[in-house]
Amino acid sequence: MKKLHYIAAFALGLAAVSCDVLDKEPSNSWESSTAIQSYDDLVYAVNGVYESQTSAIDNGSNYRGSYAGDFTLYADMKGSDYQCLGNNNQATDVSRYQATPSGSVSADNFYKRFYLSIARVNKVLEGVKEAGLEGEDVNAQLGELYALRALFHFDLARLFAKLPSTVDDWENEPGIVLSLETHDSDYIGTRSSLKATYEAIISDLGTALGYLQSATTTNNGHFNYWGALALRARVYLYMDNCGGTDYNSLALQDAEDVINSGVYSLYERD
Structure with a gap:
């Protein structure tokens, strides 16, 4: 009978310990919130x-x-x-x-790949907002996220929409599905106009540049201020003279700012 008491006590102790030791969050994943x-x-x-x-x-x-x-x-x-x-x-x-x-x-490989990357961006932005993180270092990370989202949308537009410079009415020309916030897994998006597509890209780059004001040194493998500015110059080139705006002049201005910064130079061959 005494052995049964010992076994019962051991089982009860094991059950209590399991609540604290065995029932743990997996080390390779987190609750998104x-x-x-x-x-x-x-x-x-x-x-x-x-x-x-x-x-x-x-x-x-x-x-x-x-x-x-x-x-x-x-x-x-x-x-x-x-x-x-x-x-x-x-x-x-x-x-x-x-x-x-x-x-x-x-092309479907690119479609899936880039929208999954954008979904990661949106989830991180949502997490930062919920956590209330602030500061110069946080801003630099946010700047990278907005620049990345602009880049992903831009390359999706280059693949799945017409070039703005080749259409007569970009307000009524289909662009791509814009993903600017988190969505449920069963969400079905609708295509924005070509104008709205490129305006969203430029808007994200403007936000990125604001956050990256202090990130002006080279950071290999990551966006900095000059990288975002160079990307905006390229996007402006694609926009050409749409809507009567001389985007080529804006592209030249951004490109000259990158060149005159002295941070980067062209590769040279002996």
Whole structure:
């Protein structure tokens, strides 16, 4: 009988301990509402946005559609003068003009990749607001997030909408689905006009530049003030003279500011 008492006491003690020791949050994930509580948490989260363009973010092994994958080669591979000489059979469907939505290099990879990256940006921005984080260092991280969201929307627009300089009425020309806040998983977005698309991109870059005022030194692999300004110059070039505004002059002004900063220089060959 005494042994039964010992066993019962041991079981009761184990049950009590399990409430504190065994029932823990997994170390590789956080509850989204409490994921960002400090500046260090914010830095990790921002790095996670960059990471979304360098590895598989769909719990699989598909790295395609990212900046680290085939995005920068996509235009060349779709060109008429492209020829695939490799034997790995990863791009031959493109070179033979046989690419399909499920092909090795297809536009749906980019669509999924960039909207997942934007979703990360929006979730981090929401977390910072809920945590009430403030300060110059926090502002620099926020600036990177807004610049990244502008970049992702811009590249989506380049892929899935017409160039503003090629249309007569950009107010009635379809742009892309803008993702400027967090949404439920069953949310179905609608396409904005081409004008609204580019105005949202410029707005995010303006916000980014405001937050990045003190981030003027080089930070390899991350946006700084000059990176956001250079991106805005490029976006302005795409906008050309839409709506009667001389965006080319605005592009030149931003580009000259980057050049005259002296922070960067062109590569030179001996």
